[in-house]
Amino acid sequence: MNTPIDVLVIGGGVAGLVAARECAQVGLKVTIIETTDAVGGPVAGHILDGLTLDSGTESFAVRGGTVAAFVEDLGLTDQIVAPNVAGAWLHLPALKSGSPVQSRTPGDASVSVPLPKAGVLGIPGSPLADDVRRVIGWSGSLRAYLDRLMPVLTIGREHSLGDLVKKRMGTRVLDRLVEPVASGVYTTSAVDLEIDVVAPGLNRALTTAGSLSGAVSALRAGAPAGSNVGGLLGGMASLPAAIVAALEHHNVTILTGTTAQSLAHSGTDDAPTWAVTVTRRENADPAAQTDPAAQTDPAAQTEPAAETDPPAQTEPTDTLTARYVIVATQGAQALRLVTPLGGAFDALAELDWPAPTAVTLTSLVLDAPDLDAHPRGTGVLVSVDAPDVTAKALTHVTAKWAWVAAAAGPGRHVVRLSYGRAGQPNPTDDLTDDELQALALHDASVLLGVPLPARSVRAFARTEWRDALSPATLGAPARAQQVREAVAATPGLEITGAWLAGTGLASVIPHALSAGDRIRHAALGLTITAPDL
Secondary structure: OOOOEEEEEEOOEHHHHHHHHHHHOOOOOEEEEEOOOOOEOOOOEEEEOOEEEEOOOOOEEOHHHHHHHHHHHOOOHHHEEOOOOOOOEEEEEOOOOOOOOOEEOHHHOEEEEEOOOOEEOOEEOOOOOHHHHHHHHHHHHHHHHHHHHOOOOOOOOOOEHHHHHHHHHOHHHHHHHHHHHHHHHHOOOHHHEEHHHHOOOHHHHHHHHOOHHHHHHHHHHHOOOOOOEEEEOOOOOHHHHHHHHHHHHOOOEEEEOEEEEEEEEEEOOOOEEEEEEEEEEOOOOHHHHOOOOOOOOHHHHOOOOOOOOOOOOEOOOEEEEEEEEEEOOOHHHHHHHHHHHOHHHHHHHHOOOOOOEEEEEEEEEEEOHHHHHOOOOOEEEEOOOOOOOOOOEEEEHHHHOHHHHHHHOOOEEEEEEEEOOOOOOOOOOOOOHHHHHHHHHHHHHHHHOOOOOHHHEEEEEEEEEEEEOOOOEOOHHHHHHHHHHHHHOOOOEEEOOHHHHOOOHHHHHHHHHHHHHHHHHHHOOOOOOOOOO
16 A cells, blocks of 8 residues: 555544545545544444434534534534533532532432532632532632632742632632532543643633632633533534545545554655555454444444554554655554654653543433433532542433433433543443443432432443543643644644644644644645644
Protein backbone atom coordinates (compact mmCIF):
# COMPACT_ATOMS: atom_id res chain seq x y z
CA MET A 1 0.00 0.00 0.00
CA ASN A 2 2.61 2.52 -1.18
CA THR A 3 0.58 4.87 -3.38
CA PRO A 4 1.31 8.40 -2.10
CA ILE A 5 -1.67 10.32 -0.78
CA ASP A 6 -2.06 13.98 0.02
CA VAL A 7 -3.23 13.80 3.65
CA LEU A 8 -3.18 10.87 6.06
CA VAL A 9 -5.34 11.32 9.15
CA ILE A 10 -4.44 9.02 12.04
CA GLY A 11 -7.52 8.54 14.21
CA GLY A 12 -11.16 8.36 13.17
CA GLY A 13 -12.79 10.16 16.08
CA VAL A 14 -14.74 13.34 15.48
CA ALA A 15 -11.53 15.42 15.44
CA GLY A 16 -10.02 13.26 12.71
CA LEU A 17 -13.23 13.20 10.67
CA VAL A 18 -13.66 16.98 10.88
CA ALA A 19 -10.03 17.67 9.90
CA ALA A 20 -10.28 15.17 7.04
CA ARG A 21 -13.40 16.83 5.67
CA GLU A 22 -11.73 20.23 5.82
CA CYS A 23 -8.92 18.90 3.62
CA ALA A 24 -11.07 16.82 1.27
CA GLN A 25 -13.38 19.73 0.45
CA VAL A 26 -10.62 21.40 -1.59
CA GLY A 27 -9.87 18.27 -3.59
CA LEU A 28 -7.01 16.79 -1.56
CA LYS A 29 -6.73 13.00 -1.56
CA VAL A 30 -7.36 11.95 2.05
CA THR A 31 -7.09 8.63 3.87
CA ILE A 32 -8.20 8.04 7.48
CA ILE A 33 -6.93 5.13 9.55
CA GLU A 34 -8.67 4.03 12.75
CA THR A 35 -7.58 1.33 15.18
CA THR A 36 -11.07 0.23 16.22
CA ASP A 37 -13.79 -1.18 14.00
CA ALA A 38 -15.88 2.02 13.92
CA VAL A 39 -15.14 5.70 13.45
CA GLY A 40 -16.60 8.39 15.70
CA GLY A 41 -14.61 7.65 18.86
CA PRO A 42 -16.61 8.50 21.99
CA VAL A 43 -19.43 9.92 19.86
CA ALA A 44 -21.04 6.53 19.40
CA GLY A 45 -24.37 4.79 19.65
CA HIS A 46 -25.93 1.41 20.28
CA ILE A 47 -29.36 -0.24 20.27
CA LEU A 48 -30.84 -1.51 23.53
CA ASP A 49 -34.29 -3.06 23.76
CA GLY A 50 -35.09 -1.60 20.34
CA LEU A 51 -34.05 1.93 21.38
CA THR A 52 -31.29 3.82 19.57
CA LEU A 53 -29.20 5.39 22.33
CA ASP A 54 -25.92 7.20 22.84
CA SER A 55 -23.15 5.00 24.22
CA GLY A 56 -20.70 7.88 24.63
CA THR A 57 -21.11 11.62 24.17
CA GLU A 58 -24.78 12.60 24.50
CA SER A 59 -24.70 16.37 24.01
CA PHE A 60 -22.64 19.38 22.99
CA ALA A 61 -22.09 22.80 24.54
CA VAL A 62 -23.80 25.57 22.60
CA ARG A 63 -21.24 28.24 23.55
CA GLY A 64 -19.77 30.08 20.60
CA GLY A 65 -22.19 28.53 18.14
CA THR A 66 -19.39 26.56 16.46
CA VAL A 67 -21.01 23.13 16.79
CA ALA A 68 -24.40 24.45 15.67
CA ALA A 69 -22.79 26.04 12.61
CA PHE A 70 -20.96 22.82 11.78
CA VAL A 71 -24.14 20.79 12.24
CA GLU A 72 -25.98 23.22 9.97
CA ASP A 73 -23.30 22.76 7.32
CA LEU A 74 -23.97 19.00 7.48
CA GLY A 75 -27.70 19.54 7.03
CA LEU A 76 -28.62 18.41 10.55
CA THR A 77 -30.04 21.65 11.92
CA ASP A 78 -33.56 20.22 12.09
CA GLN A 79 -32.26 17.45 14.36
CA ILE A 80 -30.92 19.74 17.11
CA VAL A 81 -32.90 19.31 20.34
CA ALA A 82 -32.67 20.86 23.80
CA PRO A 83 -32.74 18.86 27.03
CA ASN A 84 -35.24 19.09 29.85
CA VAL A 85 -34.35 22.17 31.91
CA ALA A 86 -35.32 20.51 35.20
CA GLY A 87 -31.64 20.21 36.07
CA ALA A 88 -29.59 17.68 37.99
CA TRP A 89 -29.37 16.69 41.66
CA LEU A 90 -26.45 16.02 44.00
CA HIS A 91 -25.92 12.90 46.11
CA LEU A 92 -23.82 13.73 49.19
CA PRO A 93 -22.89 12.51 52.66
CA ALA A 94 -25.50 13.66 55.19
CA LEU A 95 -24.72 16.80 57.15
CA LYS A 96 -25.06 16.76 60.92
CA SER A 97 -28.55 16.55 62.36
CA GLY A 98 -30.52 19.75 61.97
CA SER A 99 -29.05 20.73 58.60
CA PRO A 100 -31.63 21.33 55.88
CA VAL A 101 -31.92 18.49 53.37
CA GLN A 102 -34.29 17.58 50.59
CA SER A 103 -34.27 13.79 50.68
CA ARG A 104 -32.52 11.24 52.87
CA THR A 105 -31.56 7.67 52.09
CA PRO A 106 -32.16 4.84 54.58
CA GLY A 107 -30.09 5.29 57.72
CA ASP A 108 -29.44 8.97 56.94
CA ALA A 109 -26.05 7.98 55.47
CA SER A 110 -26.50 10.33 52.54
CA VAL A 111 -28.79 12.99 51.13
CA SER A 112 -30.04 13.93 47.68
CA VAL A 113 -30.61 17.61 46.90
CA PRO A 114 -31.18 19.64 43.73
CA LEU A 115 -28.07 21.26 42.29
CA PRO A 116 -28.37 25.03 42.89
CA LYS A 117 -29.30 26.94 39.76
CA ALA A 118 -27.27 30.16 39.86
CA GLY A 119 -23.76 28.76 39.72
CA VAL A 120 -20.77 27.99 37.52
CA LEU A 121 -19.26 24.52 37.93
CA GLY A 122 -21.12 24.36 41.24
CA ILE A 123 -19.70 27.66 42.54
CA PRO A 124 -22.70 29.62 43.86
CA GLY A 125 -23.42 33.14 42.69
CA SER A 126 -25.69 33.67 45.72
CA PRO A 127 -24.20 31.87 48.75
CA LEU A 128 -27.23 32.58 50.99
CA ALA A 129 -29.84 31.37 48.48
CA ASP A 130 -32.22 28.69 49.74
CA ASP A 131 -31.06 26.06 47.25
CA VAL A 132 -27.45 26.64 48.29
CA ARG A 133 -28.21 26.45 52.04
CA ARG A 134 -30.06 23.21 51.39
CA VAL A 135 -26.77 21.70 50.24
CA ILE A 136 -24.17 23.21 52.56
CA GLY A 137 -26.20 24.33 55.58
CA TRP A 138 -26.26 27.72 57.27
CA SER A 139 -22.66 27.55 58.47
CA GLY A 140 -21.44 26.67 54.98
CA SER A 141 -23.43 29.49 53.42
CA LEU A 142 -22.19 32.05 55.93
CA ARG A 143 -18.60 30.94 55.33
CA ALA A 144 -19.14 31.22 51.58
CA TYR A 145 -20.59 34.70 51.99
CA LEU A 146 -17.32 35.85 53.59
CA ASP A 147 -15.92 35.72 50.06
CA ARG A 148 -17.66 39.05 49.47
CA LEU A 149 -15.74 40.63 52.36
CA MET A 150 -12.30 39.26 51.50
CA PRO A 151 -9.80 41.34 49.49
CA VAL A 152 -8.87 40.18 46.01
CA LEU A 153 -5.18 39.70 45.29
CA THR A 154 -4.56 41.09 41.83
CA ILE A 155 -0.92 39.99 41.58
CA GLY A 156 -0.73 36.81 39.55
CA ARG A 157 -3.55 34.45 38.64
CA GLU A 158 -5.16 31.52 40.35
CA HIS A 159 -4.66 28.17 38.63
CA SER A 160 -6.33 25.45 40.71
CA LEU A 161 -10.12 25.69 40.67
CA GLY A 162 -10.37 23.73 43.91
CA ASP A 163 -7.79 25.81 45.72
CA LEU A 164 -9.51 29.02 44.69
CA VAL A 165 -12.93 27.82 45.83
CA LYS A 166 -11.61 26.56 49.17
CA LYS A 167 -9.72 29.80 49.80
CA ARG A 168 -12.63 32.07 48.93
CA MET A 169 -15.70 30.07 49.99
CA GLY A 170 -14.59 27.25 52.23
CA THR A 171 -14.49 23.47 52.34
CA ARG A 172 -18.24 22.83 52.18
CA VAL A 173 -18.67 24.65 48.89
CA LEU A 174 -15.70 22.76 47.47
CA ASP A 175 -16.65 19.29 48.72
CA ARG A 176 -20.42 19.42 48.37
CA LEU A 177 -20.96 21.65 45.33
CA VAL A 178 -17.88 21.93 43.16
CA GLU A 179 -16.25 18.50 43.48
CA PRO A 180 -19.32 16.49 42.33
CA VAL A 181 -19.70 18.75 39.29
CA ALA A 182 -15.99 18.67 38.45
CA SER A 183 -15.86 14.90 38.72
CA GLY A 184 -19.04 14.45 36.70
CA VAL A 185 -17.96 16.76 33.88
CA TYR A 186 -14.17 16.32 33.82
CA THR A 187 -13.65 13.02 35.73
CA THR A 188 -11.07 14.96 37.75
CA SER A 189 -10.90 16.58 41.17
CA ALA A 190 -11.51 20.32 41.17
CA VAL A 191 -8.14 20.77 42.89
CA ASP A 192 -6.45 19.47 39.73
CA LEU A 193 -8.44 21.57 37.24
CA GLU A 194 -6.92 24.60 35.50
CA ILE A 195 -9.27 27.56 35.98
CA ASP A 196 -8.52 29.24 32.67
CA VAL A 197 -9.45 26.01 30.85
CA VAL A 198 -12.65 25.01 32.66
CA ALA A 199 -13.91 28.52 33.48
CA PRO A 200 -12.46 30.99 30.98
CA GLY A 201 -12.81 34.55 32.17
CA LEU A 202 -13.31 33.67 35.83
CA ASN A 203 -9.94 35.05 36.93
CA ARG A 204 -10.56 38.32 35.14
CA ALA A 205 -14.12 38.58 36.45
CA LEU A 206 -12.87 37.87 39.99
CA THR A 207 -10.54 40.86 39.83
CA THR A 208 -13.26 43.08 38.38
CA ALA A 209 -16.13 41.98 40.63
CA GLY A 210 -14.07 41.79 43.82
CA SER A 211 -15.44 38.40 44.89
CA LEU A 212 -15.78 34.87 43.55
CA SER A 213 -19.57 34.89 43.86
CA GLY A 214 -19.65 38.23 42.07
CA ALA A 215 -17.47 36.80 39.31
CA VAL A 216 -19.84 33.83 38.93
CA SER A 217 -22.83 36.15 38.69
CA ALA A 218 -21.04 38.26 36.08
CA LEU A 219 -20.20 35.21 33.95
CA ARG A 220 -23.77 33.97 34.12
CA ALA A 221 -25.15 37.38 33.25
CA GLY A 222 -22.97 37.44 30.16
CA ALA A 223 -24.06 33.99 28.99
CA PRO A 224 -26.89 33.66 26.44
CA ALA A 225 -30.30 32.64 27.76
CA GLY A 226 -31.51 29.08 27.32
CA SER A 227 -29.97 25.67 27.73
CA ASN A 228 -26.19 25.39 27.85
CA VAL A 229 -26.21 22.16 25.86
CA GLY A 230 -27.97 20.61 22.91
CA GLY A 231 -28.30 17.17 21.44
CA LEU A 232 -29.34 15.51 18.19
CA LEU A 233 -32.63 13.75 17.53
CA GLY A 234 -31.81 10.08 17.27
CA GLY A 235 -28.55 10.41 19.18
CA MET A 236 -25.18 12.11 18.77
CA ALA A 237 -23.88 9.18 16.70
CA SER A 238 -25.74 10.75 13.77
CA LEU A 239 -23.04 13.46 13.75
CA PRO A 240 -20.09 11.22 12.75
CA ALA A 241 -22.44 9.33 10.42
CA ALA A 242 -23.21 12.59 8.61
CA ILE A 243 -19.52 13.50 8.42
CA VAL A 244 -18.73 10.08 6.96
CA ALA A 245 -21.43 10.60 4.32
CA ALA A 246 -19.78 13.89 3.40
CA LEU A 247 -16.37 12.19 3.26
CA GLU A 248 -17.73 9.53 0.92
CA HIS A 249 -18.87 12.32 -1.39
CA HIS A 250 -15.26 13.50 -1.54
CA ASN A 251 -13.90 9.94 -2.06
CA VAL A 252 -12.08 9.83 1.28
CA THR A 253 -10.72 6.38 2.13
CA ILE A 254 -11.46 5.10 5.65
CA LEU A 255 -9.48 2.10 6.91
CA THR A 256 -10.73 0.72 10.21
CA GLY A 257 -8.87 -1.94 12.19
CA THR A 258 -5.66 -0.17 11.14
CA THR A 259 -3.10 1.08 13.66
CA ALA A 260 -0.24 3.52 13.09
CA GLN A 261 2.91 2.12 14.67
CA SER A 262 5.46 4.79 13.75
CA LEU A 263 6.04 8.02 11.83
CA ALA A 264 9.06 8.93 9.75
CA HIS A 265 9.66 12.34 8.19
CA SER A 266 11.71 13.14 5.09
CA GLY A 267 11.76 15.61 2.21
CA THR A 268 12.10 19.37 2.53
CA ASP A 269 10.13 22.03 4.38
CA ASP A 270 8.42 22.95 1.12
CA ALA A 271 7.82 19.34 0.07
CA PRO A 272 7.50 17.17 3.19
CA THR A 273 7.01 13.43 2.93
CA TRP A 274 5.76 11.11 5.65
CA ALA A 275 6.07 7.34 5.92
CA VAL A 276 3.62 5.80 8.38
CA THR A 277 4.09 2.19 9.40
CA VAL A 278 0.75 0.49 10.04
CA THR A 279 -0.64 -2.89 10.98
CA ARG A 280 -4.13 -4.08 10.11
CA ARG A 281 -6.29 -6.63 11.89
CA GLU A 282 -7.38 -9.53 9.74
CA ASN A 283 -10.87 -9.45 11.27
CA ALA A 284 -11.45 -5.70 10.79
CA ASP A 285 -15.09 -4.94 10.01
CA PRO A 286 -15.41 -3.25 6.58
CA ALA A 287 -19.01 -2.17 7.31
CA ALA A 288 -17.87 -0.03 10.18
CA GLN A 289 -15.69 2.04 7.85
CA THR A 290 -18.74 3.98 6.67
CA ASP A 291 -21.14 3.52 9.59
CA PRO A 292 -19.98 4.75 13.01
CA ALA A 293 -23.13 3.26 14.55
CA ALA A 294 -22.59 -0.15 12.95
CA GLN A 295 -21.97 -1.83 16.29
CA THR A 296 -25.51 -2.12 17.58
CA ASP A 297 -25.12 -5.34 19.50
CA PRO A 298 -24.54 -4.42 23.17
CA ALA A 299 -22.32 -7.45 23.60
CA ALA A 300 -20.08 -6.11 20.85
CA GLN A 301 -19.50 -2.94 22.85
CA THR A 302 -18.53 -4.53 26.13
CA GLU A 303 -14.79 -4.15 25.59
CA PRO A 304 -13.91 -1.75 22.74
CA ALA A 305 -10.29 -2.06 21.70
CA ALA A 306 -8.01 0.57 23.18
CA GLU A 307 -5.58 2.25 20.84
CA THR A 308 -2.71 1.20 23.06
CA ASP A 309 -3.60 -2.49 22.84
CA PRO A 310 -1.43 -4.46 20.41
CA PRO A 311 -3.50 -5.34 17.34
CA ALA A 312 -4.73 -8.92 17.42
CA GLN A 313 -4.19 -11.19 14.40
CA THR A 314 -2.38 -8.56 12.35
CA GLU A 315 -1.27 -8.82 8.77
CA PRO A 316 2.38 -8.07 7.95
CA THR A 317 3.45 -4.48 8.57
CA ASP A 318 2.69 -2.07 5.74
CA THR A 319 3.75 1.52 5.03
CA LEU A 320 1.59 4.42 3.89
CA THR A 321 3.22 7.48 2.37
CA ALA A 322 1.69 10.93 2.48
CA ARG A 323 2.58 14.57 1.93
CA TYR A 324 0.86 15.63 5.15
CA VAL A 325 -0.16 13.88 8.36
CA ILE A 326 -2.78 14.86 10.93
CA VAL A 327 -2.51 12.96 14.22
CA ALA A 328 -5.98 12.86 15.77
CA THR A 329 -5.68 10.02 18.27
CA GLN A 330 -6.04 10.14 22.03
CA GLY A 331 -3.19 11.81 23.86
CA ALA A 332 -1.14 8.82 24.93
CA GLN A 333 -1.14 7.39 21.41
CA ALA A 334 -0.31 10.76 19.84
CA LEU A 335 2.68 11.21 22.13
CA ARG A 336 3.85 7.68 21.39
CA LEU A 337 3.87 8.52 17.68
CA VAL A 338 5.47 11.97 17.72
CA THR A 339 8.06 11.88 20.50
CA PRO A 340 10.44 9.63 18.48
CA LEU A 341 10.56 12.36 15.81
CA GLY A 342 13.08 14.16 18.01
CA GLY A 343 13.86 17.84 17.85
CA ALA A 344 11.18 19.92 19.52
CA PHE A 345 9.25 16.77 20.36
CA ASP A 346 11.95 15.42 22.68
CA ALA A 347 10.78 17.61 25.54
CA LEU A 348 7.14 16.48 25.33
CA ALA A 349 7.88 13.14 26.94
CA GLU A 350 9.30 14.93 29.97
CA LEU A 351 6.22 17.04 30.64
CA ASP A 352 3.96 16.37 33.61
CA TRP A 353 1.12 14.74 31.68
CA PRO A 354 -1.88 13.60 33.73
CA ALA A 355 -2.36 9.87 34.11
CA PRO A 356 -4.93 8.44 31.67
CA THR A 357 -8.36 7.81 33.15
CA ALA A 358 -10.51 4.75 32.49
CA VAL A 359 -14.26 5.39 32.46
CA THR A 360 -16.97 2.73 32.33
CA LEU A 361 -20.48 3.63 31.19
CA THR A 362 -23.41 1.37 31.96
CA SER A 363 -26.80 1.71 30.31
CA LEU A 364 -29.99 0.21 31.74
CA VAL A 365 -33.41 -0.02 30.12
CA LEU A 366 -35.95 -0.50 32.90
CA ASP A 367 -39.62 -1.24 33.42
CA ALA A 368 -40.12 1.34 36.18
CA PRO A 369 -43.39 3.35 36.10
CA ASP A 370 -42.36 5.07 39.36
CA LEU A 371 -39.68 6.91 37.36
CA ASP A 372 -42.32 8.64 35.23
CA ALA A 373 -42.32 11.36 37.91
CA HIS A 374 -38.61 12.10 37.28
CA PRO A 375 -37.78 11.99 41.01
CA ARG A 376 -34.23 13.32 40.59
CA GLY A 377 -34.58 15.67 37.63
CA THR A 378 -32.38 14.79 34.68
CA GLY A 379 -29.70 13.01 36.70
CA VAL A 380 -27.48 12.94 39.76
CA LEU A 381 -23.86 13.96 40.42
CA VAL A 382 -22.24 11.98 43.22
CA SER A 383 -19.79 13.12 45.88
CA VAL A 384 -16.64 11.03 46.12
CA ASP A 385 -17.44 10.63 49.83
CA ALA A 386 -20.98 9.31 49.37
CA PRO A 387 -21.00 6.11 51.44
CA ASP A 388 -23.66 4.14 49.58
CA VAL A 389 -22.95 4.62 45.87
CA THR A 390 -20.02 3.61 43.66
CA ALA A 391 -21.01 5.48 40.49
CA LYS A 392 -19.78 9.05 40.00
CA ALA A 393 -22.83 10.18 38.07
CA LEU A 394 -26.21 9.07 36.74
CA THR A 395 -28.14 10.42 33.77
CA HIS A 396 -31.88 9.76 33.66
CA VAL A 397 -31.91 9.68 29.87
CA THR A 398 -35.67 9.48 29.42
CA ALA A 399 -36.09 12.42 31.77
CA LYS A 400 -33.43 14.49 30.02
CA TRP A 401 -34.33 13.89 26.37
CA ALA A 402 -37.96 14.03 25.23
CA TRP A 403 -37.22 12.11 22.02
CA VAL A 404 -35.91 9.13 24.02
CA ALA A 405 -38.95 9.24 26.34
CA ALA A 406 -41.28 9.28 23.34
CA ALA A 407 -39.53 6.27 21.81
CA ALA A 408 -39.53 4.38 25.12
CA GLY A 409 -43.16 5.04 26.02
CA PRO A 410 -44.75 5.29 29.51
CA GLY A 411 -43.18 3.20 32.24
CA ARG A 412 -40.03 2.30 30.28
CA HIS A 413 -36.93 4.25 31.28
CA VAL A 414 -33.28 4.55 30.30
CA VAL A 415 -30.65 5.42 32.87
CA ARG A 416 -26.92 5.65 32.37
CA LEU A 417 -24.29 5.49 35.11
CA SER A 418 -20.58 6.28 34.86
CA TYR A 419 -17.72 4.84 36.89
CA GLY A 420 -14.09 5.85 37.20
CA ARG A 421 -12.37 8.93 38.62
CA ALA A 422 -8.94 10.37 37.82
CA GLY A 423 -6.17 9.11 40.04
CA GLN A 424 -8.16 6.12 41.29
CA PRO A 425 -8.52 2.53 40.09
CA ASN A 426 -11.72 1.99 38.15
CA PRO A 427 -14.03 0.13 40.57
CA THR A 428 -15.56 -1.92 37.75
CA ASP A 429 -12.35 -3.42 36.36
CA ASP A 430 -12.72 -6.79 38.08
CA LEU A 431 -16.49 -7.08 37.71
CA THR A 432 -18.23 -9.42 35.29
CA ASP A 433 -21.10 -8.00 33.25
CA ASP A 434 -23.62 -9.61 35.61
CA GLU A 435 -21.87 -8.15 38.65
CA LEU A 436 -21.68 -4.71 37.05
CA GLN A 437 -25.36 -4.83 36.12
CA ALA A 438 -26.24 -5.62 39.73
CA LEU A 439 -24.03 -2.76 40.97
CA ALA A 440 -25.51 -0.30 38.46
CA LEU A 441 -29.05 -1.32 39.42
CA HIS A 442 -28.26 -0.83 43.13
CA ASP A 443 -26.69 2.58 42.49
CA ALA A 444 -29.61 3.66 40.31
CA SER A 445 -32.08 2.65 43.03
CA VAL A 446 -30.24 4.73 45.63
CA LEU A 447 -29.69 7.74 43.41
CA LEU A 448 -33.23 7.85 42.06
CA GLY A 449 -34.87 7.00 45.39
CA VAL A 450 -36.98 4.26 43.78
CA PRO A 451 -36.68 0.50 44.39
CA LEU A 452 -35.51 -1.17 41.17
CA PRO A 453 -35.65 -4.97 41.41
CA ALA A 454 -33.66 -7.20 39.08
CA ARG A 455 -36.81 -8.12 37.18
CA SER A 456 -37.20 -4.49 36.08
CA VAL A 457 -34.14 -4.73 33.80
CA ARG A 458 -35.07 -5.10 30.13
CA ALA A 459 -31.57 -4.53 28.72
CA PHE A 460 -28.06 -3.69 29.89
CA ALA A 461 -24.86 -2.58 28.14
CA ARG A 462 -21.34 -1.85 29.28
CA THR A 463 -19.07 0.52 27.36
CA GLU A 464 -15.43 1.17 28.23
CA TRP A 465 -13.60 4.38 27.38
CA ARG A 466 -9.89 4.07 28.16
CA ASP A 467 -6.67 6.05 28.03
CA ALA A 468 -8.15 9.55 27.97
CA LEU A 469 -5.76 12.35 28.94
CA SER A 470 -7.64 15.19 30.59
CA PRO A 471 -7.22 18.47 28.70
CA ALA A 472 -8.19 20.51 31.76
CA THR A 473 -5.70 19.60 34.48
CA LEU A 474 -3.16 21.99 35.97
CA GLY A 475 -0.50 22.98 33.49
CA ALA A 476 -2.64 22.19 30.44
CA PRO A 477 -2.10 25.58 28.72
CA ALA A 478 1.68 25.31 29.10
CA ARG A 479 1.68 21.72 27.79
CA ALA A 480 -0.46 22.73 24.82
CA GLN A 481 1.92 25.59 24.08
CA GLN A 482 4.88 23.19 23.91
CA VAL A 483 2.96 20.91 21.56
CA ARG A 484 2.08 23.97 19.47
CA GLU A 485 5.74 24.96 19.23
CA ALA A 486 6.82 21.45 18.29
CA VAL A 487 4.18 21.22 15.56
CA ALA A 488 5.08 24.65 14.19
CA ALA A 489 8.67 23.45 13.80
CA THR A 490 7.61 20.33 11.86
CA PRO A 491 6.37 21.01 8.32
CA GLY A 492 3.55 18.82 7.10
CA LEU A 493 2.28 17.77 10.53
CA GLU A 494 -0.74 18.72 12.65
CA ILE A 495 -2.04 17.32 15.93
CA THR A 496 -5.61 17.66 17.10
CA GLY A 497 -8.02 16.01 19.54
CA ALA A 498 -9.74 16.56 22.84
CA TRP A 499 -6.54 16.08 24.85
CA LEU A 500 -5.28 19.36 23.36
CA ALA A 501 -8.47 21.14 22.37
CA GLY A 502 -10.44 20.74 25.57
CA THR A 503 -13.43 18.77 26.76
CA GLY A 504 -16.48 18.51 24.51
CA LEU A 505 -17.37 19.04 20.87
CA ALA A 506 -17.48 22.83 21.31
CA SER A 507 -13.71 22.65 21.85
CA VAL A 508 -12.85 19.70 19.60
CA ILE A 509 -14.59 20.80 16.40
CA PRO A 510 -13.06 24.29 16.04
CA HIS A 511 -9.64 22.89 16.95
CA ALA A 512 -9.91 20.22 14.27
CA LEU A 513 -11.21 22.72 11.72
CA SER A 514 -8.15 24.89 12.34
CA ALA A 515 -5.77 21.93 12.00
CA GLY A 516 -7.37 20.87 8.72
CA ASP A 517 -7.37 24.44 7.45
CA ARG A 518 -3.65 24.82 8.06
CA ILE A 519 -2.90 21.58 6.22
CA ARG A 520 -5.00 22.50 3.20
CA HIS A 521 -3.42 25.96 3.04
CA ALA A 522 0.03 24.37 3.16
CA ALA A 523 -0.94 21.85 0.48
CA LEU A 524 -2.28 24.58 -1.77
CA GLY A 525 0.76 26.78 -1.22
CA LEU A 526 -1.09 29.47 0.73
CA THR A 527 -0.02 31.22 3.91
CA ILE A 528 -1.91 31.15 7.19
CA THR A 529 -1.33 32.46 10.69
CA ALA A 530 0.49 30.49 13.35
CA PRO A 531 -1.13 27.26 14.62
CA ASP A 532 -3.71 27.59 17.35
CA LEU A 533 -3.64 24.32 19.25
